[in-house]
Amino acid sequence: MKIYRARHGGFCFGVKRAIKIALEAAKKAEGVYSLGPLIHNRLAVEDLRRRGISPIEKISGIKGNEVVIIRSHGVAPDVLRKLESRNCEIIDATCPRVRRAQRYVQKLINEGYYVVIIGEKDHPEVRGLFGYGANHATIYKDRHKIKKKKLGVVPQTTLNQERFNSAVTDLMSDAMEVKIFNTICRETALRINEATKLAEKADIMIVVGGKNSANTTRLYQICKKLKRSHHIESAGEIKRSWFKGAKSVGITAGASTPKEQVDDVVRKIRKVFPQKKK
Ligand code: SF4
Incomplete structure (x- = not known):
């Protein structure tokens, strides 16, 4: 099975930066909150939670005096004002x-x-x-x-x-x-263009990322129009039957998908279809 892996699949610059900022904050303070999940990826959010970063949906859930991270999407000015009025320490990871x-x-x-x-x-x-x-x-x-x-x-x-x-x-x-x-943002166009090219040349496509991630879902919809495609959150969802009659697979990922999740998918496919020794 030939694997074509997208060079531009996975975290964009803004998401990488926000996670780095959040992890640094979590090292300094005991328990920090992010206003909404830092990324639209269930598994990655669970991992961040283990590292001390808890997503909170609404400001009403914040009592006051907490460390609050603003994710890459940014927030409206009135949200910042409300956090300030609750004496929160605001760590702004809005993408530049x-x-x-x-x-x-x-x-x-x-x-x-x-x-x-x-x-x-x-x-x-x-x-x-x-x-x-x-x-x-x-x-x-x-x-x-x-x-x-x-x-x-x-x-x-x-x-x-x-x-x-x-x-x-x-x-x-x-x-x-x-x-x-x-x-x-150029990152979006890069992912779409590359996914389109991969879907044109591979026999099937696998798109890795959260089902709640809009940009991953969009990549999947684009690929689906061109080839038999599957949107998965983790390598465990891969089925051998998907590859029937296929000689190659294209793999791409949304801007909120960690590299490790894509690595797992590649490993799983390699395991199902081991490379012949020359
Ligand atoms: S603008 Fe959005 S897609 Fe572009 S780098 Fe920033 S967070 Fe990522």
Whole structure:
């Protein structure tokens, strides 16, 4: 079985950085919280919990005076204010690229634009960006409901380029003026392009990552359109029957998948199909 492993599968720069920051904080303080799971990967979150980093869903669950990590998605300014009012020590691991998008939202508002954020409305990054909009922003859904003529546009960093292009074209058909900051992160495009290439050449595809990870699910959907594909969280889910008639397998992973989980998948496939000695 020939294995093609994606070079750009697994943790992106922002996630790697957030985990490093969180682990350093956990070494110094006894028990730290992350506001929401640090990554959308169940097994990795369990591992972080063992190392002293507990995810907490809502600020209401924080009594006060705790160490709280802001994950790579960032948060709205009012969330930071609430944490400060509870005397929490805030460790901000917002990805610098997300932080830049937040600054663009602020800048557009200061320049008098009505900001349209393009992305998934319930995604934490989008909720954070929207929070920087301070009542002068909306999340793109229907251009007919946006009555403003001077629009500023900021996409979610993990948005796919086609969706961004079509939303911008739509918005431009009504507005007098549109100022765009393209904050789509290169890491997303790299993963999508590479997964597409692998799915074109391999006989089957395996996408590794959390079922709750939007970017992993998107990679899976892209691969599925091209080849027989499977989305798994761990190597234990692999079935021999998937490989029937296949001579090669492509393996990719979302931006929130630890390298070790992909290593396990490679090892498992090697075990099922040992390489012949030359
Ligand atoms: S995908 Fe890009 S913007 Fe988002 S956390 Fe990763 S590096 Fe940062």
